[in-house]
Amino acid sequence: MIWLDVLVQGILLGGLYALFAAGLSLVFGIMRLVNLAHGDLIVLAAFVILLIVATTGLDPFLAALIAAGWLLQRLVLNRVLGRDILPPLLVTFGLSVALQNGMLEAFSADSRRLRVGALESASIGFGPVTVGTLPLLTFASAVVAIFVLNRIFYTTALGRAFRAVSDDPTTASLMGLNPRSVFAIATGLAMVIVTLAALYLGMRSNFDPSIGPARLLYAFQAVIIGGLGSLWGTLAGGAIIGVAQTLGAQINPEWQILAGHIAFLVVLLIRPRGLFPRAVD
Amino acid sequence: MALLSTHALTAQYGQFKALFGVDLHIDPGECVAIIGANGAGKTTLMRAITGVLKNAPEMIRLGGEPIGALPPDRILQRGIAMVPEGRKLFPSLTVEENLLIGGQVRRGSGRWSLDDIYRLFPILKDRRHSPGTALSGGQQQMVAIGRALMSNPELLLCDEISLGLAPVVIRDIYAALPAIRATGAAVILVEQDITRALSVADRVYCMMEGRVTLTAPAGQVTREAIHAAYFGAAA
Ligand SMILES: Nc1ncnc2c1ncn2[C@@H]1O[C@H](COP(=O)(O)OP(=O)(O)OP(=O)(O)O)[C@@H](O)[C@H]1O
Numbered sequence A: 001m002i003w004l005d006v007l008v009q010g011i012l013l014g015g016l017y018a019l020f021a022a023g024l025s026l027v028f029g030i031m032r033l034v035n036l037a038h039g040d041l042i043v044l045a046a047f048v049i050l051l052i053v054a055t056t057g058l059d060p061f062l063a064a065l066i067a068a069g070w071l072l073q074r075l076v077l078n079r080v081l082g083r084d085i086l087p088p089l090l091v092t093f094g095l096s097v098a099l100q101n102g103m104l105e106a107f108s109a110d111s112r113r114l115r116v117g118a119l120e121s122a123s124i125g126f127g128p129v130t131v132g133t134l135p136l137l138t139f140a141s142a143v144v145a146i147f148v149l150n151r152i153f154y155t156t157a158l159g160r161a162f163r164a165v166s167d168d169p170t171t172a173s174l175m176g177l178n179p180r181s182v183f184a185i186a187t188g189l190a191m192v193i194v195t196l197a198a199l200y201l202g203m204r205s206n207f208d209p210s211i212g213p214a215r216l217l218y219a220f221q222a223v224i225i226g227g228l229g230s231l232w233g234t235l236a237g238g239a240i241i242g243v244a245q246t247l248g249a250q251i252n253p254e255w256q257i258l259a260g261h262i263a264f265l266v267v268l269l270i271r272p273r274g275l276f277p278r279a280v281d
Numbered sequence B: 001m002a003l004l005s006t007h008a009l010t011a012q013y014g015q016f017k018a019l020f021g022v023d024l025h026i027d028p029g030e031c032v033a034i035i036g037a038n039g040a041g042k043t044t045l046m047r048a049i050t051g052v053l054k055n056a057p058e059m060i061r062l063g064g065e066p067i068g069a070l071p072p073d074r075i076l077q078r079g080i081a082m083v084p085e086g087r088k089l090f091p092s093l094t095v096e097e098n099l100l101i102g103g104q105v106r107r108g109s110g111r112w113s114l115d116d117i118y119r120l121f122p123i124l125k126d127r128r129h130s131p132g133t134a135l136s137g138g139q140q141q142m143v144a145i146g147r148a149l150m151s152n153p154e155l156l157l158c159d160e161i162s163l164g165l166a167p168v169v170i171r172d173i174y175a176a177l178p179a180i181r182a183t184g185a186a187v188i189l190v191e192q193d194i195t196r197a198l199s200v201a202d203r204v205y206c207m208m209e210g211r212v213t214l215t216a217p218a219g220q221v222t223r224e225a226i227h228a229a230y231f232g233a234a235a
């Protein structure tokens, strides 16, 4: 039964990685921009939630909403007003370094956590396996987030604009769309997902200013395994890494991270374009 | 007053000058053809009018107002829609979504609806859930025209809509022109097929090496005049 337990815990852990990955995938899919600061933005959002909770005593879930609104405003404005001079990849790398150093200055290197009382240790039994309520909630949130993003992408006018601008910004502008505004909205949406990811990151484990790049790596691996452009693929990718890590840790706690990387390489060897690559390219 | 006019319009790609002071105008409801050899600057002129290439504000006027410095999305909102060279359908969108995106920023009370487009090009209705790029060249051209019409333009710019299509297909596409003009829209047709251009347009401009070399009512222009304007007087 231990292996069934490992499988279930791993899949649930994958929900967290899928949340890390969904925002990254969204930004890459629409703007063709690999955001190297994605992991650091998640950590920053976690600190912002912590700050809001500390100063107002609000519930973290409510704080997460406020933080989402704030980050959305900041980053959307920046994108609309700022003019990129350096290639975007370098810009996001610079942003990553700046965020880590800025957070170190502002919040010190101490580990923090978002406290949610009894929820932290609550669990539910399903026959032979017992699962933590929080991991279950994380996974459910990932499924809901991906479902909603897919609906937006494929059934709304906004999603149509996302796809058109991603295909061909110049022709999209001839159709009356302003690519910069569309990108700003996409960034805002990604920031909502980032904040959701930050909420679960902060509730489930300790965090400090240096852990962003590792979250970026897991997110990146989940996106690649799933196949570029497929959000459900990203969830599957997250689950594969989650299962591999849980399995590795079961055999030897030091193998947890390594097992995730190995799973990533194995999938890429078998399916170089990921599990569910987009048909049109 | 002219609907649209250009005034000593210039354009360049980096160091390379592509337009050298183009003056042209089109009246409301008029149909004007622009002909010229490859590289004459016809597409560049369309890019300048639609705001893809930036100009001085006074170089282009719409209903008397300077619009030369507006970005493409604002130009569309002012009532100028483009059927770009090479169709440029969005590959991630179905036929119907391509049409809808053209109407996303609609002006006025909607002369063109999805159903109107499907009446104009019935074949598109059967293919409406296919990816835009899965269609034949002629069908794709119909989508590109329908997409532009969905914004209810006052001026429709068509860049080489017959390029690479079989004569029967070209005939089908040109058959839509009267319905488009019946809405009162003015049309600029960039066309390599001179006979076709002269048969449908009210007036014709000929361009050569970034300049207008001939302006004439389509009914009165002679073969010799076009030949001279097309290839240069010395030819
Ligand atoms: N993106 C670009 N960068 C640099 N030069 C360009 C670019 N586009 C066009 N040109 C040059 O500008 C000139 C005018 O080109 P343009 O495409 O406007 O001609 P055209 O009349 O539309 O030709 P065609 O009939 O082949 O479509 C040509 O010399 C062309 O090489």
Ligand SMILES: [Mg+2]
Residues within 6 Å of the ligand: B042, B043, B044, B085, B159, B160
């Ligand atoms: Mg051209």
